[in-house]
Amino acid sequence: MSDILLRGTGVETFYGKIQALKGIDFEVRNGEIATLIGSNGAGKSTLMMTIFGSPRARSGKIEFDGHDITQLPTHDIARRGIAQSPEGRRIFPRMTVLENLQMGATVNKMAFFDEDVGQVYKLFPILEKRSMQRAGTLSGGEQQMLAIGRALMARPRLLLLDEPSLGLAPIIVKAIFEAIRELNASRGLSVFLVEQNAFHALRLAHRAYVMVNGRITMTGTGKELLAKPEVRAAYLEGGH
Amino acid sequence: MAATAKDTAFKAESRNLSPQEIARDLIGTAIITLLLLIPIVFYRTVMNQGTLLLQTRLPLVLGLTAAVVVGRLLLHLFVWQRAPEAGRASTASATRTDWRETVGKWIGPAMLVAAIFLPWIVQFIPGWERRGLGIAIYIMSYIMLAWGLNIVVGLAGLLDLGYVAFYAVGAYTYALLTTVYMPLWFGEGIVPWTFYIVLPLAGLLAALWGVILGFPVLRLRGDYLAIVTLAFGEIIRLVLINWFWFTKGPQGINVPKATFFGLPFADEPGSFSDFFGIPYNRLHFFFFLYYVILGLALLTYAMTNRLRRLPIGRAWEALREDEIACRALGINTTSTKLTAFAIGAMFGGFSGSFFAARQGFVSPESFVYIESALILAIVVLGGLGSQLGIVFAAILIMGSFELFRELGFLQAILPEGVEPIQFRMLCVGLGMVLMMRFRPRGLVTRRDPTVYLKEKKAVSADLVSQGHG
């Protein structure tokens, strides 16, 4: 039981009349990388945000570490050890890069600040050079790096990444996937990853879900899904 | 009234009714009210030269019925519709949204009809013949002001805290032109007609002031713009106080009241009542004022609605959503902001000159900051950008102000020297806090699209940006 870190059962989320999630069951086990792929508008980001309680699931249950977090306020969910790099980055544009990282570390009261900042700077050297710049004036890719870095600063037990590779140069994308693997292997960090870059994500993932139109249509290990022709046709190759 | 008792009884079950059910409920309400009213109100006996005559009062019966139906509709809309998971704005249930659309379609015309018959309806409430009209005129002028400000704040997203300046410009334009300059230029004979000449002029002048103010401040955004407009409002007032030879300072100016196309409202030959051969009644003037302000308000409404559907109006709203994107589409944001300011100011000017013509007196005291704040409060409470919401908010805020004047009985429980009227701001403020707690986006939280291909779907206010100044 405690092996399962995050588990959702029958999660349904609505935007007004539109039902974005139509009864989702998923789980992320301790120390594993789970990934969710699906085309645009499938509801991946909605699921990420629903885990954080905004928007809230209208029905179904989300448990983190054995506790029901479905109705918890978002900040409480964050304090229990989930951090997210959300879609659209949502960095604090008027604060400097360093201040943004500090904001990320508020959940753990900055106990490991120096060490963690060092880690983030090692992962994204450009952020160190930009540390005193207002985050709103960073380039798009630099903002993406900052969003990921800020999430890491919380030292979460579960890291939710919504399209982390968005807007990043190929060389940095590789670095990020490498870093995810690294963090997972060395610290046992559990990761729930949403990606358009399905190939990379599936190769990395211990567990993978395919979402279509608000429903999970396939599950398996990353490699199993990679091998499925229908997954390849839909998410890996251009539609010819 | 009997209907209220019945209403409470229905309260529990009228949650989440479908549109059909609501319609049925409303028809039922209408029939019951009619049945009740016909024996009680419809017939009236009058003594006429010794004979007892039976008079019918169909308009009153219909008016009261309409009032009950509209009231019940409002209750359905705003009071009984709190779904169990109240407060979660983005997860409205499907059925609820559906029937709201139907209601939304009919509420506007219903309110219009009610507004047109209102002066007659109040005539049947004993003791309110004059007072009711006065309050209606008062509320209607705030509706108009708020509709004008709505262009600036609600559509273009520019926070203007000095709107009352344009109101003052309108009022003083009217006062000075009518008492000093028009007679000087065209002779005294023009005075009865000045209202009709000066009204448009006042609007134009206020618009000009809008542009003059706009030029320097529109580079500012958000809070900065708000503070500068606030200062501008105060400056205008101080100029009015201190520029004595021109404005007569704090003394104010006495202004001849408006006439009915040259026919004054007075008990004298050549007056309105004389001309039409009806007995003089001082209420005529109030009827006249009411319809003038109703006309002006409807003009504001119609023009705003029309503008929204034109490129300029879309540009205003786009400006509120994202100024940078606007510029990338080749929109001159400065001139777009200026037109919003000018047109908003123009309607402020109209209502200003109406104010002068109604009061017969203007002085700087009428144009204090709190007026700007009130008008802004109406716009915000109504729901930014929503014209219908503004009507409700104006009725709520200004109506409750007036209500406080009527609470004489409170005098008994309050200590000596404390008058209920002193509590009005407190109570209205408290009301607003509660309102914003439960409806943070205002009373009406939907934006109507200005153009559509297949189906007109209202946009939820959660998505609409509030502008950054």
Place this chain on the structure above:
Amino acid sequence: MTAAWSHDPELKVQHLTMRFGGLTAIGDLSFDAGRKQITALIGPNGAGKTTVFNCITGFYKPTEGLIVHRHPGGQEFLLERMDDFRITRHSKVARTFQNIRLFGGMTVLENLMVAQHNVLMAASNWTVGGLFGSPRYRHKEAEAIERCKHWLNKTGLIDRADDPAADLPYGAQRRLEIARAMCTEPRLLCLDEPAAGLNPRESDELNKLLLSIRDEENVAILLIEHDMSVVMGISDHIVVLDYGRKISDGTPAEIKADPAVIRAYLGVDDEQEAPAAVQADIAKSIAEPPPPPLTIAKNARKPVIAKKRPEPVKHKGGRK
């Protein structure tokens, strides 16, 4: 020998420099963008690509340099000295934004109508004619709606025409931004990462859309993109930036083979692109265990130049 794009370029950028305080975001950049060609601007994060766009579209005034937009009729516009909205209006340059900037509270159709503001404004006699419903305005408005429909069809958004733009999924918002830019009837279209957040199938559709814009609408496209399947697939000419300087300039084939580009940007093994390569990779990855972690240092940027870059000091306003 001059390259194909330099014979009769649509856009000439010459010695462009942009400094923010002490930070030189673009340093002495010159390139040409050919007529009816897709010119891609690529480079690592923070290389200055978006800043180039901001200079071309007037959001930043370049510190130094010249940007000339040459219309086929022979008219030339010096963009570096024009106001941003005048560039769109007169010189017919349209752009999209890296962080999507739609009018979220307005419907998809309204977004496209706003894009036709200038045409409609003139048709409505600066609102006066429109207020009285002049036939000319009504005619133009109907035309504008037709144009909206055309672009909604091309971008596959026609079914969502009446939905608020903020409700659309990410990929659809990107397409809507392109449609909105096209509704201004541009001669030069600047797209900042249009394929970000699209899956391979969707970027393939995007490729087709961009090619059809180039060929059918005769629009020159300037494209910033990190998705190499898009860049290599459709561009006629690629300019590579690193630290604000041009490190390479040529056809896709030349760029792919340029060691400087591989080192600074693409990375060593290029598994990103070429769907054909995917299959082999899949087979490989299933057979073998995942490759050992690369060290992060290997991906770090060239430190030599980096040291020269001082911390930024001042900045004004928000990012575009």
